[in-house]
Amino acid sequence: MSARFVSVDTYDIRFPTSRELDGSDAMNPDPDYSAAYVVLRTSEGDHEGHGFAFTIGRGNEVQTAAIAALRPYLAGREVDEVLGDLGGFWRELVHDSQLRWLGPEKGVMHMAVSAVVNALWDLKAKRAGLPLWQLLARMTPEELVALVDFRYLTDALTPDEALGILRAAQPGRAAREQQILADGYPAYTTSPGWLGYDDEKLRRLCREAVDAGFTQIKLKVGADLSDDLRRMRIAREVCGPDIRIAVDANQRWDVPVAIEWVRALAPYDVWWVEEPTSPDDVVGHAAIARGIAPIKVATGEHVQNRVVFKQLLQLDAVSYVQLDAARVAGVNENIAILLLAAKFGRPVCPHAGGVGLCELVQHLSMFDYVAVSGEMQDRIIEYVDHLHEHFIDPVRVENGRYLAPLAPGFSAAMHPASLSSYAFPDGPVWT
Amino acid sequence: MSARFVSVDTYDIRFPTSRELDGSDAMNPDPDYSAAYVVLRTSEGDHEGHGFAFTIGRGNEVQTAAIAALRPYLAGREVDEVLGDLGGFWRELVHDSQLRWLGPEKGVMHMAVSAVVNALWDLKAKRAGLPLWQLLARMTPEELVALVDFRYLTDALTPDEALGILRAAQPGRAAREQQILADGYPAYTTSPGWLGYDDEKLRRLCREAVDAGFTQIKLKVGADLSDDLRRMRIAREVCGPDIRIAVDANQRWDVPVAIEWVRALAPYDVWWVEEPTSPDDVVGHAAIARGIAPIKVATGEHVQNRVVFKQLLQLDAVSYVQLDAARVAGVNENIAILLLAAKFGRPVCPHAGGVGLCELVQHLSMFDYVAVSGEMQDRIIEYVDHLHEHFIDPVRVENGRYLAPLAPGFSAAMHPASLSSYAFPDGPVWT
Numbered sequence: 001m002s003a004r005f006v007s008v009d010t011y012d013i014r015f016p017t018s019r020e021l022d023g024s025d026a027m028n029p030d031p032d033y034s035a036a037y038v039v040l041r042t043s044e045g046d047h048e049g050h051g052f053a054f055t056i057g058r059g060n061e062v063q064t065a066a067i068a069a070l071r072p073y074l075a076g077r078e079v080d081e082v083l084g085d086l087g088g089f090w091r092e093l094v095h096d097s098q099l100r101w102l103g104p105e106k107g108v109m110h111m112a113v114s115a116v117v118n119a120l121w122d123l124k125a126k127r128a129g130l131p132l133w134q135l136l137a138r139m140t141p142e143e144l145v146a147l148v149d150f151r152y153l154t155d156a157l158t159p160d161e162a163l164g165i166l167r168a169a170q171p172g173r174a175a176r177e178q179q180i181l182a183d184g185y186p187a188y189t190t191s192p193g194w195l196g197y198d199d200e201k202l203r204r205l206c207r208e209a210v211d212a213g214f215t216q217i218k219l220k221v222g223a224d225l226s227d228d229l230r231r232m233r234i235a236r237e238v239c240g241p242d243i244r245i246a247v248d249a250n251q252r253w254d255v256p257v258a259i260e261w262v263r264a265l266a267p268y269d270v271w272w273v274e275e276p277t278s279p280d281d282v283v284g285h286a287a288i289a290r291g292i293a294p295i296k297v298a299t300g301e302h303v304q305n306r307v308v309f310k311q312l313l314q315l316d317a318v319s320y321v322q323l324d325a326a327r328v329a330g331v332n333e334n335i336a337i338l339l340l341a342a343k344f345g346r347p348v349c350p351h352a353g354g355v356g357l358c359e360l361v362q363h364l365s366m367f368d369y370v371a372v373s374g375e376m377q378d379r380i381i382e383y384v385d386h387l388h389e390h391f392i393d394p395v396r397v398e399n400g401r402y403l404a405p406l407a408p409g410f411s412a413a414m415h416p417a418s419l420s421s422y423a424f425p426d427g428p429v430w431t
Numbered sequence: 432m433s434a435r436f437v438s439v440d441t442y443d444i445r446f447p448t449s450r451e452l453d454g455s456d457a458m459n460p461d462p463d464y465s466a467a468y469v470v471l472r473t474s475e476g477d478h479e480g481h482g483f484a485f486t487i488g489r490g491n492e493v494q495t496a497a498i499a500a501l502r503p504y505l506a507g508r509e510v511d512e513v514l515g516d517l518g519g520f521w522r523e524l525v526h527d528s529q530l531r532w533l534g535p536e537k538g539v540m541h542m543a544v545s546a547v548v549n550a551l552w553d554l555k556a557k558r559a560g561l562p563l564w565q566l567l568a569r570m571t572p573e574e575l576v577a578l579v580d581f582r583y584l585t586d587a588l589t590p591d592e593a594l595g596i597l598r599a600a601q602p603g604r605a606a607r608e609q610q611i612l613a614d615g616y617p618a619y620t621t622s623p624g625w626l627g628y629d630d631e632k633l634r635r636l637c638r639e640a641v642d643a644g645f646t647q648i649k650l651k652v653g654a655d656l657s658d659d660l661r662r663m664r665i666a667r668e669v670c671g672p673d674i675r676i677a678v679d680a681n682q683r684w685d686v687p688v689a690i691e692w693v694r695a696l697a698p699y700d701v702w703w704v705e706e707p708t709s710p711d712d713v714v715g716h717a718a719i720a721r722g723i724a725p726i727k728v729a730t731g732e733h734v735q736n737r738v739v740f741k742q743l744l745q746l747d748a749v750s751y752v753q754l755d756a757a758r759v760a761g762v763n764e765n766i767a768i769l770l771l772a773a774k775f776g777r778p779v780c781p782h783a784g785g786v787g788l789c790e791l792v793q794h795l796s797m798f799d800y801v802a803v804s805g806e807m808q809d810r811i812i813e814y815v816d817h818l819h820e821h822f823i824d825p826v827r828v829e830n831g832r833y834l835a836p837l838a839p840g841f842s843a844a845m846h847p848a849s850l851s852s853y854a855f856p857d858g859p860v861w862t
Contacts, residue, residue: 029528057529058500059540065496066539069489097460098488104682104733106711107538108497109490152709155686155718251535255586278583280537280735282713283742287586302535304711311714 003044003079008071008116011037012064013414014057014424015355015387024196026222027250032057033387035355036064037419038115040123042079047126050413051119053111054326054354060424066112069099074116083124087147090117090332094149106304110329117330118360122410132331132410133363137177137370141166144371148336152307156314162339169374176370184401185365186215186376187383188246190353192235193219199234206238213400216244216271216380222252225261232268241269246298248274255284259291272298272320279303285317298322301351305329306336313344320378322351325360331410334364335372342373353384358395359411362402390418434475434510439502439547442468443495444845445488445855446786446818455627457653458681463488464818466786467495468850469546471554473510478557481844482550484542485757485785491855497543500530505547514555518578521548521763525580537735541760548761549791553841563762563841564794568608568801572597575802579767583738587745593770600805607801615832616796617646617807618814619677621784623666624650630665637669644831647675647702647811653683656692663699672700677729679705686715690722703729703751710734716748729753732782736760737767744775751809753782756791762841765795766803773804784815789826790842793833821849 018030034057040049053063073093074082082089093113094105102109125132136144145162189212192205202219209217219235221228228247235245247270253261258276265273273295277284279302289297300322303309312318321341323334341348348368350361358381365381373379381402388394393411396403405411422429449461465488471480484494504524505513513520524544525536533540556563567575576593620643623636633650640648650666652659659678666676678701684692689707704726708715710733720728731753734740743749752772754765772779779799781792789812796812804810812833819825824842827834836842853860 027528027531031529031532055529056532058527059497059530059533062493062497062500062539063533066490066493069493096489097458098462098486099490100458101462101487102490102494102542103538104710106735107534107540108493109539111533152685152712152715155715254583278738279535280738281583281742283745284583284586284738304537307709307711307715311712314714 003042005040005074005077005079005082006043007041008068008074009039009041010064010067011039011419012060012424013037013419013422014060014430015422016429017386018057024194025220025248025250026195026252028056033355034060034424036060036067036112036115037414038067038119040074040119042123044079047123048413049119049123051115051117051122052326052356052412053115054357063108063111066108067115070112070116083120083127086117086120086124086332087149089120090147090329091149093117094329105307105329110305111327113329114326117332118326118410118412121331122412126409129408131363131405131407133180133366133370133405134177136331136363136367137173141170144335147332148339149332153310153336153340156310157340157343161343165339165342166371169371172374173370176374180366180369180404184398184403185362185369186380187397187400187402188216188218188244188380189214190218190248190382190384192217195220195223199231202231203234203238206235210239210243214243215400216246218246218248218274218382220250221247221265222249222261225264228265232265236268244271245269246271246274249276251275251278251302253277255281255287258288262292262295266295270295272296274298274322275302280308282308282311282315282317285312286315289317289319296320298349300324301327303327306333306340309337309340313340313346319346320349321346322349323361323364324351325357325364331364338364338368338372347375347378348373349380350382352382353386355387356391356412356414358383358388359391359393362395362405363410366404390414434473436471436505436508436510436513437474438472439499439505440470440472441495441498442470442850443491443855444468444850444853445491445861446853447860448817449488455625456651456679456681457626457683459487464786465491465855467491467498467543467546468845469498469550471505471550473554475510478554479844480550480554482546482548482553483757483787483843484546485788494539494542497539498546501543501547514551514558517548517551517555517763518580520551521578521760522580524548525760536738536760541736542758544760545757548763549757549841549843552762553843557840560839562794562836562838564611564797564801564836565608567762567794567798568604572601575766578763579770580763584741584767584771587741588771588774592774596770596773597802600802603805604801607805611797611800611835615829615834616793616800617811618828618831618833619647619649619675619811620645621649621679621813621815623648624679626651626654630662633662634665634669637666641670641674645674646831647677649677649679649705649813651681652678652696653680653692656695659696663696667699675702676700677702677705680707682706682709682733684708686712686718689719693723693726697726701726703727705729705753706733711739713739713742713746713748716743717746720748720750727751729780731755732758734758737764737771740768740771744771744777750777751780752777753780754792754795755782756788756795762795769795769799769803778806778809779804780811781813783813784817786818787822787843787845789814789819790822790824793826793836794841797835821845
């Protein structure tokens with residue numbers, strides 16, 4: 001008897017991070033880092049698939065309801081059939097003729113698809129006995145291309161071009177896999193730079209970051225220019241000239257203000273400016289990129305789907321592609337984004353932090369290195385030292401590098417105790 | 432004692448339209464037209480504010496949950512305070528520091544804001560004893576500008592420029608208001624052209640549309656080119672050369688296919704092509720506009736917010752701006768879109784149909800004529816003859832024109848009997 005999906009259980013999990021001002025920036029002064037979490041269980045019972053959408057508090061119940069709306073797609077379905085054609089299953093979910101009206105391909109419904117798709121990849125990798133990055137890195141170019149929906153992409157990237165990119169990366173796959181296992185992947189840290197921290201804490205955390213081996217840090221900016229100039233000066237003083245300092249405005253500015261503000265920060269040597277304006281404004285990002293050159297633009301954590309990434313690349317509006325593991329529709333769409341970035345020759349530097357995002361994106365960057373771009377130059381994964389203790393297979397960052405995850409799966413599963421303690425609104429942390 | 436909001440009640444309302452193939456197109460083969468509906472009640476009790484987000488079936492419960500997530504913003508709040516500063520209240524909702532993560536400003540959460548904001552305008556107009564279009568058309572330029580959030584717009588439209596546009600339209604307001612009351616506003620009909628209809632029905636409905644006084648119709652296209660060529664030929668034969676025929680692809684094509692397909696239809700004299708590709712692809716729309724000239728591009732029903740409309744206008748990617756009453760965040764954001772269209776000199780031709788969208792958009796177009804663009808040339812409102820019987824103040828379309836709504840409010844309220852009969856899943860229509 002072939003195994004079937006028997007349940008799709010959802011959980012509204014919230015961490016009261018606003019009490020400590022961790023995660024505070026110019027647009028998000030008081031986030032309660034949260035996960036709309038899903039567990040897929042099957043009749044064989046050996047493995048579960050875990051996935052989640054990340055939110056920052058209020059509305060997490062809406063996100064959880066959106067995941068539940070996808071339940072009919074899995075309940076009772078054969079596990080082998082679904083996992084054997086995750087490209088086809090992705091299309092079923094994303095192109096549901098009624099649900100797509102709620103996006104299409106954006107916001108709450110798209111993040112719900114992300115949670116379910118990522119949970120399926122977690123399950124598939126566990127059944128294969130491999131960490132996700134290795135599972136993906138050992139698939140053939142043809143198998144990988146079949147996972148991607150090229151709808152709305154073919155003016156920039158065709159399936160044949162994607163196949164060409166993946167085939168070109170086949171030589172050396174095994175050596176790069178060994179290199180990842182031996183040396184891991186570069187990380188940068190955002191921990192020093194939250195807006196809610198005072199100068200003394202900023203100074204101390206910058207020093208600790210350098211001592212811990214990080215070669216890049218990031219500061220939140222955008223609330224007040226004189227504060228930003230002072231904080232940037234402090235960070236540059238403490239770090240010295242060789243550490244890369246990126247800044248992150250979290251969408252705070254209009255286009256003309258962004259250009260002016262970043263130019264004011266330029267004397268402190270800004271590595272990139274992140275989310276200078278609305279994530280929907282590809283034309284605006286292009287204007288900013290021209291206006292602040294040679295400083296580079298990075299964006300992506302709120303970019304809703306592959307179609308917007310395509311345009312950012314077409315317009316030369318972004319230099320660093322900050323894909324997010326749970327904003328777009330999961331692993332499949334992120335493969336599309338990795339391929340687009342490779343086509344346009346732009347480094348992917350994933351967004352992480354939040355709840356479990358570090359755990360997820362490490363797999364995508366390591367896969368990118370082994371099987372897609374084949375490059376590590378200027379590639380780096382965000383690292384924030386928050387909430388990893390709630391995960392069964394937490395990231396390991398040493399000497400400024402992510403060590404390769406070794407456990408089978410997508411590193412997405414939280415401890416059962418965390419799921420019950422932080423359940424909203426009835427868990428003990430909230431009552 | 433000043434009045435306060437005492438309840439924000441939500442309703443999941445669905446009409447089983449898929450049983451008749453009304454509303455079928457290349458992307459939406461089987462919609463069940465639905466409304467995530469909200470009623471605001473106050474302690475004074477005289478008037479209620481009604482609003483809704485339109486969806487096409489599955490997921491309407493998610494949309495309804497998103498509206499409920501906004502309840503804390505109103506419960507217990509003073510009515511005069513909220514209605515006296517709807518610009519400020521809009522900002523509170525849209526920029527909620529935690530909820531905005533679920534968009535930002537797009538999809539399910541943004542449509543939820545739309546429902547609540549439109550319900551507040553319904554209430555405000557009822558209390559003023561005016562239909563919404565007249566209430567808006569009598570506000571001062573300064574009051575109107577205060578309703579708009581210019582964040583992310585100032586590279587294309589500043590508050591001062593908006594004020595200039597509105598002041599330039601002040602002379603003649605009274606005369607244009609009288610003209611609307613006397614002659615109404617032009618309409619076109621989509622009823623003949625649904626993909627699910629056979630050729631005989633298409634022929635009959637085209638003839639009926641011309642006989643009813645419409646000067647423009649619209650056909651759904653995009654599933655099969657030879658079918659489209661045949662249907663376009665039939666429509667042109669029946670309508671003759673003087674009726675404008677627009678086509679609507681409902682996002683079916685990639686950029687190169689869109690150009691090729693529309694060129695093939697050109698011999699039948701296409702007035703506009705609507706939604707040729709992803710609504711997120713402003714760069715793609717610009718390429719299509721260049722590729723199919725002199726045929727024009729129309730889009731907007733799925734355009735998520737004012738930032739995307741801004742770019743479509745900046746890139747010369749759209750000739751007809753099809754704002755939607757309930758996709759962006761309600762009246763306030765649509766005023767921003769009307770102002771952007773006026774700045775760039777593009778006609779606004781609203782999307783309608785669905786559930787109650789005709790009822791809402793007529794107010795916006797009439798306001799546009801009286802107080803924003805001051806123009807009616809090439810402006811026209813979509814009309815679909817569906818589901819109007821469920822509304823207390825339904826649209827009246829005669830001789831191809833919308834007659835001015837006269838009842839106080841936003842024409843948004845459904846009959847209580849419809850709210851109970853079509854409640855999902857427990858109403859009698861569904862059980």
